[in-house]
Amino acid sequence: MEYIASLNEGTDIIVFLDGDYSDYPQQLTELVAPIIEKDIDFVIGARVKHLREAGSMTAPQIFGNWLATSLMKLFFGSRFTDLGPFRAIKYDKLLELEMEDRTYGWTVEMQLKALKKNFSYQEIPMKYRNRIGVSKVSGTVKGAIFAGVKILTWIFKYGFKK
Structure with a gap:
């Protein structure tokens, strides 16, 4: 964040994507369109099943994603699916x-805080492919457990925080 703040040029939109080839940077214009055209605050590129390459998400990722977004719906009334x-x-x-959070929980932290602050948000269905290399999160039992614990910790921390 310090680097972006130090730039001489104004920055309006920040885009995040994984560096493992699983996201499609070509879809960046689709991702930012709701911010530019509809003044939406926050947009998630949703990894929907019909656009995901076979094997691009592991069973624990799919289950964990469902559990996390279901809890967010229960606690916050969110519409997030990913x-x-x-x-x-x-x-x-x-x-x-x-x-x-600078590790496994940053995605859910961002979404929870956006919900708490009543930011406008939208999901856009995005393609998702098999990554290059092995994930330190979903590619190991230890990584999957740590990520799951971190994500659930954030949800329960914000779910019970007034």
């Missing part, structure tokens, strides 16, 4: 979130 990493947010809104 914790996908391909996302865009207005820069000033990102600063307002005061992000803390």
